[in-house]
Amino acid sequence: MTQPAPLAETVATLDAHGARVQGMFSDIARGYDRANRWMSLGIDVLWRRRAVAEVLPEEAGTGSDGARPRILDLCAGTLDSTLELHRRYPQADIVGGDFSAGMLAVGEAKLQGEARARIVAEQMDAHALPGPDASFDAVFCAFGARNLSDLEAATREQLRVLRPGGRLTVLEFFRPRGLFSRTFHACYNRTVLPVVGWAATGNLGAYLYLPRSIGAFVSIEDYAALLERVGLRVIGQERLFGGVAGIVRAERPRGEA
Numbered sequence: 001m002t003q004p005a006p007l008a009e010t011v012a013t014l015d016a017h018g019a020r021v022q023g024m025f026s027d028i029a030r031g032y033d034r035a036n037r038w039m040s041l042g043i044d045v046l047w048r049r050r051a052v053a054e055v056l057p058e059e060a061g062t063g064s065d066g067a068r069p070r071i072l073d074l075c076a077g078t079l080d081s082t083l084e085l086h087r088r089y090p091q092a093d094i095v096g097g098d099f100s101a102g103m104l105a106v107g108e109a110k111l112q113g114e115a116r117a118r119i120v121a122e123q124m125d126a127h128a129l130p131g132p133d134a135s136f137d138a139v140f141c142a143f144g145a146r147n148l149s150d151l152e153a154a155t156r157e158q159l160r161v162l163r164p165g166g167r168l169t170v171l172e173f174f175r176p177r178g179l180f181s182r183t184f185h186a187c188y189n190r191t192v193l194p195v196v197g198w199a200a201t202g203n204l205g206a207y208l209y210l211p212r213s214i215g216a217f218v219s220i221e222d223y224a225a226l227l228e229r230v231g232l233r234v235i236g237q238e239r240l241f242g243g244v245a246g247i248v249r250a251e252r253p254r255g256e257a
């Protein structure tokens, strides 16, 4: 794979919201993994594993003929999902893309052996992806979509870089609709989560932002409708832990340029 530009804390395409979010994640980067494990008691690891299970379309290359499948892990943060993708698809070349140099630096330190050869961490804004059209077999995004300034514009970018027949998989805390998930978010995310997040990272603001961003995000149904509107075909929706989190799978229709 070609090597990306060196990481810096400047990304030309960011708006004010993006710059704030970028600064926030860079600030919590060192404690981010610890906070995730403490807050979810390890459930996030199981969710990631579940989400990566069907990321590549079945016909995507095996690597034996030299045509390695290409996966973009968008909003990859500290590369936990990227590494999970590598474990599931060791034959794939994976780009872990994120606009926070701090998050990516923590992730890069975790890459060893074959993972270091197959995974490239690349700084990028999800609203202006660097790859050419149709350059990925799959795009994956875990807990990143909620942070975007313009979800529809970023989705168009994901569609653009996917090859026809390529898959988008999104794992997210969608806005809860059911009684259990609404109660869980209201109780846990507004009380336990900020305290645990603050203890793990020293940044209370970031973990007050998290429940706010969930409340301001779209429901899983509205997200699926947005994907269809932009031109993707939704092929699956899965609710996790009573709808507290969800996975949406979609593909770029074939028969397009």
Ligand SMILES: C[S@@+](CC[C@H](N)C(=O)[O-])C[C@H]1O[C@@H](n2cnc3c(N)ncnc32)[C@H](O)[C@@H]1O
Pocket: 018, 021, 022, 025, 074, 075, 076, 077, 078, 079, 080, 081, 097, 098, 099, 100, 103, 124, 125, 126, 127, 141, 142, 143, 144, 147, 148, 149
């Ligand atoms: C909650 S973290 C998720 C990280 C990782 N996917 C995981 O599951 O642990 C959200 C990530 O999205 C990144 N992010 C937010 N907006 C972005 C954007 N516009 N472009 C690229 N990355 C973005 C943040 O820097 C952060 O690392």
